[in-house]
Amino acid sequence: MKLSLLYRLHVSLMKDHENVYQILLLLFNSHLFFNRILYYNQSKFLIKQ
Incomplete structure (x- = not known):
């Protein structure tokens, strides 16, 4: 689907x-951006424990 x-x-x-090309670039950049945020939040969470 x-x-x-x-x-x-x-x-x-x-x-x-x-x-x-523009859209793919945008998607790729946002993907990296979200990954970075997730990683950052995870590490903060791990440090707190």
Whole structure:
């Protein structure tokens, strides 16, 4: 379900390569950002214990 949705989105966006690149970059950056926050919170939590 989710995959087909993503695929359809991907196909529609592939017409505009620049757009795809921007979105992927954004997703990747936000992914890194959230990972950093999670890691930071985990380490704070571990230090407290």
